[in-house]
Amino acid sequence: MQTEDASQELKVSELMDRIRESVARxxxxxxxxxxxxxxxxxxxxxxxxxxxxxxxxxxVDSPSAIQLxxxxxxLETELIEGGRxxxxxxxxxxxxxxxxxxxxxxxxxxxxxxxxxxxxxLDSLRSGRYNKVDILSALRYSPEGEERGxxxxxxxxxxTLRRLYRLPALGYLIQLxxxxxxxxxxxxxxxxxxxxxxxxxxKLVEMxxxxxxxxxxxxxxxxxxxxxxxxxKASLESSxxxxxxxxxxxxxxxxxxxxxxxxxxxxxxxSQHRLQxxxxxxxxxxxxxxxxEQKELFDLASARHALEQExxxxxxxxEEQLKQxxxxxxxxxxxxxxxxRATSLLAMSEERHQLDALYASFEDEFRGDKREIKERxxxxxxxxxxxxxxxxxxxxxCGRGDWLELLAEEGIEAEAVDSNRVLVERCRRSGFRVAQSxxxxxxxxxxxxxxxxxxxxxxIEHLPFETMVKLLDEIHRVLVxxxxxxxxxxxxxxxxxxxxxxxxxxxxxxxVSAHTLKFILQERGFDSxxxxxxxxxxxxxxETGALRLESLHMWFYGPxxxxxxxxxx
Amino acid sequence: MTRVGILTRTMTEDDAVGxxxxxxxxxxxxxxxxxxxxxxxxxINEPEVHADHSVVDFLxxxxxxxxxxxxxxxxxxxxxxxxxxxxxxxxxHNVTPPxxxxxxxxxxxxxxHTGREQLKQIARSNxxxxxxxxxxxxxxxxxAGAEASRNFVLPPFHHIDVLDSIxxxxxxxxxxxxxxxxxxxxxxxxxxxxxASLIEAFANYYYNYNSNSRLLIVGKQNEAFExxxxxxxxxxxxxxxxxxxxxxxxxxxxxxxAYYMISHLFMITSRHEGFCVPLVEAMAMKLPILAYGSxxxxxxxxxxxxxxxxxxxxxxxxxxxxxxKDKALRANLAEKGCNRYQQLFTNRKIEESFLKFMGxxx
Numbered sequence: 001m002q003t004e005d006a007s008q009e010l011k012v013s014e015l016m017d018r019i020r021e022s023v024a025r026x027x028x029x030x031x032x033x034x035x036x037x038x039x040x041x042x043x044x045x046x047x048x049x050x051x052x053x054x055x056x057x058x059x060v061d062s063p064s065a066i067q068l069x070x071x072x073x074x075l076e077t078e079l080i081e082g083g084r085x086x087x088x089x090x091x092x093x094x095x096x097x098x099x100x101x102x103x104x105x106x107x108x109x110x111x112x113x114x115x116x117x118x119x120x121x122l123d124s125l126r127s128g129r130y131n132k133v134d135i136l137s138a139l140r141y142s143p144e145g146e147e148r149g150x151x152x153x154x155x156x157x158x159x160t161l162r163r164l165y166r167l168p169a170l171g172y173l174i175q176l177x178x179x180x181x182x183x184x185x186x187x188x189x190x191x192x193x194x195x196x197x198x199x200x201x202x203k204l205v206e207m208x209x210x211x212x213x214x215x216x217x218x219x220x221x222x223x224x225x226x227x228x229x230x231x232x233k234a235s236l237e238s239s240x241x242x243x244x245x246x247x248x249x250x251x252x253x254x255x256x257x258x259x260x261x262x263x264x265x266x267x268x269x270x271s272q273h274r275l276q277x278x279x280x281x282x283x284x285x286x287x288x289x290x291x292x293e294q295k296e297l298f299d300l301a302s303a304r305h306a307l308e309q310e311x312x313x314x315x316x317x318x319e320e321q322l323k324q325x326x327x328x329x330x331x332x333x334x335x336x337x338x339x340x341r342a343t344s345l346l347a348m349s350e351e352r353h354q355l356d357a358l359y360a361s362f363e364d365e366f367r368g369d370k371r372e373i374k375e376r377x378x379x380x381x382x383x384x385x386x387x388x389x390x391x392x393x394x395x396x397x398c399g400r401g402d403w404l405e406l407l408a409e410e411g412i413e414a415e416a417v418d419s420n421r422v423l424v425e426r427c428r429r430s431g432f433r434v435a436q437s438x439x440x441x442x443x444x445x446x447x448x449x450x451x452x453x454x455x456x457x458x459x460i461e462h463l464p465f466e467t468m469v470k471l472l473d474e475i476h477r478v479l480v481x482x483x484x485x486x487x488x489x490x491x492x493x494x495x496x497x498x499x500x501x502x503x504x505x506x507x508x509x510x511x512v513s514a515h516t517l518k519f520i521l522q523e524r525g526f527d528s529x530x531x532x533x534x535x536x537x538x539x540x541x542x543e544t545g546a547l548r549l550e551s552l553h554m555w556f557y558g559p560x561x562x563x564x565x566x567x568x569x
Numbered sequence: 570m571t572r573v574g575i576l577t578r579t580m581t582e583d584d585a586v587g588x589x590x591x592x593x594x595x596x597x598x599x600x601x602x603x604x605x606x607x608x609x610x611x612x613i614n615e616p617e618v619h620a621d622h623s624v625v626d627f628l629x630x631x632x633x634x635x636x637x638x639x640x641x642x643x644x645x646x647x648x649x650x651x652x653x654x655x656x657x658x659x660x661x662h663n664v665t666p667p668x669x670x671x672x673x674x675x676x677x678x679x680x681x682h683t684g685r686e687q688l689k690q691i692a693r694s695n696x697x698x699x700x701x702x703x704x705x706x707x708x709x710x711x712x713a714g715a716e717a718s719r720n721f722v723l724p725p726f727h728h729i730d731v732l733d734s735i736x737x738x739x740x741x742x743x744x745x746x747x748x749x750x751x752x753x754x755x756x757x758x759x760x761x762x763x764x765a766s767l768i769e770a771f772a773n774y775y776y777n778y779n780s781n782s783r784l785l786i787v788g789k790q791n792e793a794f795e796x797x798x799x800x801x802x803x804x805x806x807x808x809x810x811x812x813x814x815x816x817x818x819x820x821x822x823x824x825x826x827a828y829y830m831i832s833h834l835f836m837i838t839s840r841h842e843g844f845c846v847p848l849v850e851a852m853a854m855k856l857p858i859l860a861y862g863s864x865x866x867x868x869x870x871x872x873x874x875x876x877x878x879x880x881x882x883x884x885x886x887x888x889x890x891x892x893x894k895d896k897a898l899r900a901n902l903a904e905k906g907c908n909r910y911q912q913l914f915t916n917r918k919i920e921e922s923f924l925k926f927m928g929x930x931x
Contacts (some may be wrong), residue, residue: 015898032886040803
């Protein structure tokens with residue numbers, strides 16, 4: 001759903017309709033799976049109620065689904081407040097372990113335990129080195145405890161006793177006596193502890209049961225989901241299988257029906273043939289035997305006529321099928337012929353390239369010294385410069401790439417095309433962009449008005465006339481208006497060139513007359529045509545004033561090539 | 570020069586009422602009036618805010634003007650309003666109905682319940698002028714008994730000019746401009762905004778279309794709504810969207826600007842809005858808008874965004890997908906929003922109409 005034109009006024013209602021339709025379509029195709037949060041929302045627990053009379057409420061429905069509710073069990077005892085100045089020792093002794101130490105600090109020293117004291121007392125307590133009374137009295141009668149002055153009822157006596165226990169020998173006896181005296185209390189404490197533990201154990205068991213039940217409920221839900229998924233999968237599979245089977249059945253049925261039809265038709269034809277044959281022989285026999293019983297003969301003839309009519313009325317669709325079949329055979333034949341032609345063309349074009357290497361070495365031998373050629377090609381640079389062209393130059397038939405080198409030195413961007421694989425490879429290795437292709441083919445793949453200049457030096461003399469004109473047309477098409485075409489070709493006005501040198505290149509077709517070429521360029525849409533004969537032969541004996549044989553000079557020592565430059569109108 | 574007192578229960582810089590009070594204060598001040606702001610509690614130093622009860626000493630003449638901002642229950646405010654003998658203007662921002670806070674905060678239920686009750690009294694008290702943030706609010710006032718000819722609509726002043734003038738917070742941009750589609754909602758995180766629906770719509774997009782996406786819920790949270798937040802957290806974790814749904818709590822203006830910049834579209838599924846300033850911010854910040862059309866939302870968005878009459882998360886998801894995929898369409902819709910902002914909601918336009926109303930009072 002792309003908007004084609006952003007500037008176009010956007011109709012939001014239309015956009016919304018599109019979205020609606022799209023959702024409806026995707027839903028119908030089963031591409032969307034709606035996610036419904038209702039089952040995931042926890043019901044809010046009511047906070048303290050407030051009378052509300054105004055307004056109508058909007059309730060969010062939130063039915064509870066799988067819910068795991070764990071009972072709360074409090075195994076910890078609350079910490080005591082440190083704000084009081086007086087405690088009974090039993091208030092503090094009822095705590096155990098960590099809680100005891102923390103609470104002792106809070107009650108006696110009015111602060112949280114520092115970590116070293118806390119750990120130290122906890123270790124002593126756990127190892128049995130100290131008991132709780134020792135710790136309480138140690139805290140209470142420490143300098144800090146004295147300063148706080150918290151009163152702990154019932155601590156003085158046990159504390160004193162504990163101190164007495166430490167007396168040598170006597171201590172043990174005192175301890176024994178006190179232990180005996182405290183025995184009933186200890187027993188009572190012990191049974192209290194036992195009862196407490198039992199209650200805690202009960203609570204734990206209950207909690208575990210509840211957890212178990214919740215887990216079972218969750219497991220049950222998971223199992224149900226799993227089961228329903230399985231059911232869905234099974235039903236999907238079976239419906240898919242059923243529809244596949246139905247399709248297969250119907251195909252089979254149709255195949256059988258058509259087979260039956262063909263067989264029936266065959267049988268009918270055969271029986272008719274047989275019948276016809278019998279009738280004809282009967283007819284002959286009858287003819288001979290009952291030549292004068294014309295009435296019977298007539299009946300037979302009309303029967304035969306009817307039969308023939310029947311035979312003629314082949315089912316129309318069979319005829320149609322036959323026609324299609326023969327058409328197909330024709331098509332196949334034609335395709336085969338085309339393939340053969342293509343194969344031979346391919347072979348031919350491959351053949352053409354077999355001479356590439358040979359022509360490359362020919363160029364090396366006959367084109368002339370690279371430096372000299374480059375020097376000569378400088379002639380064309382001013383045309384480019386004057387037209388302000390610094391790129392977009394295509395060189396057709398680049399050969400060894402002399403011109404490309406020159407252009408590169410001048411900083412003019414260029415590319416080239418040549419059909420000779422060997423030369424193309426060489427140019428590419430020198431870093432030039434060269435396409436290996438037929439020039440016409442290559443040009444036809446270029447967009448209109450995409451190049452600033454097209455050059456083709458010593459190319460057109462290789463081409464048949466029609467191809468040459470086609471090439472010029474294509475060049476015209478790909479040039480931008482004002483773009484330049486620059487051609488160079490041997491001048492047949494030098495007779496030695498026209499008669500001998502031209503034919504030293506076995507791939508040359510025919511010399512092109514300068515004035516013919518100029519005319520063609522004008523006719524095909526180029527103007528400002530500049531024609532110049534170049535590369536005169538040196539050492540002419542006819543040039544000297546005395547002989548004044550100008551025409552002879554021109555014929556034999558005149559310029560060997562001409563340059564022609566035109567620009568697209 | 571007229572004496573004008575602006576009375577509001579709480580005066581803070583980062584809520585709609587506070588910004589509206591400031592906008593009015595500045596506009597009147599520029600006109601050369603003697604303006605003062607009165608409140609029960611406040612968190613700004615500049616301009617000076619005076620204690621609520623002292624307004625009776627300031628507005629003594631019948632030609633003085635009191636502008637009372639009504640958005641919540643306030644017994645003293647109501648009392649002051651009936652005590653003063655000057656001209657009284659009511660600016661009604663709407664009061665969220667108590668049902669939204671049930672099961673979440675008893676004190677909020679109480680305070681908005683009072684606000685609703687006081688709305689009826691205010692509507693029937695024949696004040697000089699009633700200005701409502703939206704037509705939706707105005708109809709509530711008229712329905713509650715206010716005289717239609719004294720009722721007008723005036724959109725609230727806002728702080729978009731501030732957003733325009735500051736630089737965005739770069740850390741927000743670095744954190745969230747990561748190639749993920751960012752869907753933004755802005756506003757106090759309050760139960761009436763129905764964030765569950767928002768998350769639901771996003772989940773439908775995330776799982777049906779594009780999991781390379783993220784929902785940004787930008788706005789101040791309130792401790793009183795903790796049970797609501799707890800519920801939202803449970804919902805996101807049940808949907809396995811903990812990493813894709815981000816609640817920011819309060820952000821600075823610079824961060825706010827950054828959030829608008831890194832987001833691809835603005836989505837809101839609120840069930841109760843008296844105007845919804847964030848919608849106008851989204852328009853100004855050129856974000857396309859997607860919304861469910863409850864209360865004042867259709868009126869504020871107009872034709873400048875996609876507003877669904879029905880609450881269907883699949884429609885929302887498809888709309889998100891359509892917009893996320895098509896940049897040109899997004900730009901087109903955003904442009905419509907921006908035009909609407911320019912035509913109706915700039916502080917300049919609001920100031921023009923506000924001063925016109927005030928001029929007619931004299």
